[in-house]
Amino acid sequence: MSCNGYADWNRIRTAVAILSPRRCVGWGSSALRQFRATTENLLMLQIHGLTKRFVAENETVCAVDDLSFAVAPGEVFGLLGPNGAGKTTTLRMVLGLIAPDSGDAEVAGIPTSTDPFTAKAKLGFVSASDGVYPWLSVREMLLYFADLYGVDPNHASERLRTLAEVMDIQGLLDRRAGTLSTGQRQRVTLVRGLIHDPPVMLLDEPTRGLDVVGVQTIFRYISHLRQEGKAVVVCTHRLDEAERLCDRFGLLHRGRMQYEGNLSELRRVTGRNHLVEMFDDLMNHSSSPIETAT
Numbered sequence: 001m002s003c004n005g006y007a008d009w010n011r012i013r014t015a016v017a018i019l020s021p022r023r024c025v026g027w028g029s030s031a032l033r034q035f036r037a038t039t040e041n042l043l044m045l046q047i048h049g050l051t052k053r054f055v056a057e058n059e060t061v062c063a064v065d066d067l068s069f070a071v072a073p074g075e076v077f078g079l080l081g082p083n084g085a086g087k088t089t090t091l092r093m094v095l096g097l098i099a100p101d102s103g104d105a106e107v108a109g110i111p112t113s114t115d116p117f118t119a120k121a122k123l124g125f126v127s128a129s130d131g132v133y134p135w136l137s138v139r140e141m142l143l144y145f146a147d148l149y150g151v152d153p154n155h156a157s158e159r160l161r162t163l164a165e166v167m168d169i170q171g172l173l174d175r176r177a178g179t180l181s182t183g184q185r186q187r188v189t190l191v192r193g194l195i196h197d198p199p200v201m202l203l204d205e206p207t208r209g210l211d212v213v214g215v216q217t218i219f220r221y222i223s224h225l226r227q228e229g230k231a232v233v234v235c236t237h238r239l240d241e242a243e244r245l246c247d248r249f250g251l252l253h254r255g256r257m258q259y260e261g262n263l264s265e266l267r268r269v270t271g272r273n274h275l276v277e278m279f280d281d282l283m284n285h286s287s288s289p290i291e292t293a294t
């Protein structure tokens with residue numbers, strides 16, 4: 001079964017939803033188990049009921065509240081929300097930087113709670129605040145990161161050649177990283193996130209602080225990720241960009257998933273045409289129930 005296209009993915013998700021044991025009376029249990037195992041492997045990133053509370057100055061903030069979603073290979077999922085909605089906290093839990101109070105995440109079927117190192121090797125992360133090692137050349141730095149991820153040196157050089165071409169950094173490879181402009185540094189950090197060829201990419205505010213050319217680079221990068229069949233999560237405040245970039249959206253507010261679906265599903269559920277209007281409604285009716293459009 002191919003899962004390259006979004007249409008394929010939608011069919012698979014529908015099939016998984018329909019094939020609950022209760023509905024599969026005629027199926028032998030091993031056939032059902034096998035089918036579900038095959039399809040669940042296609043959910044490259046799965047988040048199950050993640051919850052995180054912080055206590056600060058005697059107040060408890062529920063930063064992420066029972067959050068669940070899944071992303072398939074070749075799919076770009078926009079995790080969107082206003083300031084303080086819980087986006088970064090969610091990414092930090094998926095990356096294993098902080099432990100959830102409850103719930104868990106699975107990357108390519110590997111639970112981050114019980115096997116964090118294997119799970120991390122399957123994740124790539126790019127953030128607007130990424131830095132570079134100023135005294136290393138770009139080539140040294142990228143090969144160093146490949147080595148940290150345990151990539152075989154021959155394979156790392158090959159991978160670097162391919163990515164340098166895609167992101168147009170061949171001319172920068174022997175420059176000291178500290179001498180790069182903001183846009184050049186951005187392209188290098190985008191390559192760094194992919195050097196170990198992870199099946200899941202997390203992008204946190206990837207266009208923050210970039211000019212038009214930088215934003216176009218991100219768009220090109222994301223279409224490259226889609227073509228490579230990566231499962232991609234993009235966190236951003238730029239709802240206009242998200243509409244153009246993402247296949248599916250999760251709208252977070254106060255740590256809760258308020259709506260989830262593709263744009264036409266969200267339009268149907270909210271009665272609004274654009275994400276910005278949907279958010280406007282959310283902010284003005286903050287006790288909205290959770291709705292999943294799919």
Ligand SMILES: Nc1ncnc2c1ncn2[C@@H]1O[C@H](COP(=O)(O)OP(=O)(O)OP(=O)(O)O)[C@@H](O)[C@H]1O
Nearest residue numbers: 054056061063081082083084085086087088089090
């Ligand atoms: N270490 C912490 N200690 C206390 N509170 C925290 C901590 N980290 C996050 N929070 C709180 O959790 C909530 C969610 O924060 P988070 O950074 O995840 O939001 P966000 O959606 O990424 O926001 P932004 O778009 O502004 O980056 C906020 O109320 C924030 O103040």
